[in-house]
Amino acid sequence: xxxxxxxxxxxxxxxxxxxxxxxxxxxxxxxxxxxxxxxxxxxxxxxxxxxxxxxxxxxxxxxxxxxxxxxxxxxxxxxxxxxxxxxxxxxxxxxxxxxxxxxxxxxxxxxxxxxxxxxxxxxxxxxxxxxxxxxxxxxxxxxxxxxxxxxxxxxxxxxxxxxxxxxxxx
Numbered sequence: 001x002x003x004x005x006x007x008x009x010x011x012x013x014x015x016x017x018x019x020x021x022x023x024x025x026x027x028x029x030x031x032x033x034x035x036x037x038x039x040x041x042x043x044x045x046x047x048x049x050x051x052x053x054x055x056x057x058x059x060x061x062x063x064x065x066x067x068x069x070x071x072x073x074x075x076x077x078x079x080x081x082x083x084x085x086x087x088x089x090x091x092x093x094x095x096x097x098x099x100x101x102x103x104x105x106x107x108x109x110x111x112x113x114x115x116x117x118x119x120x121x122x123x124x125x126x127x128x129x130x131x132x133x134x135x136x137x138x139x140x141x142x143x144x145x146x147x148x149x150x151x152x153x154x155x156x157x158x159x160x161x162x163x164x165x166x167x168x169x170x
Contacts, residue, residue, distance in 0.1 A: 014087030021088060035092040041083030044098040049076055068107075075103050 022030035056069035081099025082090040096102045 010089070011085075014085070015087050015090040018087045033088070034086050034091065036112075037088075037095065038083050041080065041091070041094055041098060044095075045076055045080045045083075048098060048100065049073070052076065071107055072103065075106065 018030070018034075035170070052069050052072045056066035056073070059066040059069065075097045079094040082094030082097065085091075085094075
């Protein structure tokens, strides 16, 4: 609920500022500024997005998880969404998310504020401290070695498996 309230108040303030500036400088200059900031933002998203994707691919090739690149990608998406919204306040915050130096400062502030991205191991399980509440589910989900129709459960295909012509599991 507080997030919804924040988004609503932010949108209202953004429109109030947009209309106040539009009343001072006129309709056409206001539209030109909003369109110009959107075009600049799209250019920055494209340039920074390609560089971020290349860095993420390089880290994947080295066997590392590209956590910084994922945060950068999220900031680019968020900044792009803010630039699409009409308004000077949203455009200003969107541009801050797209400029590399301000994005780094924002990332440092989030890390110091206790916001951390959840890291996933290569096995696909979230690394969480403490006991896992869903351990019992994992116990039941493991295949059993019971014999079923001449083979183990692991020998039988499951829905979604690819079975080649040479596979004995037909």
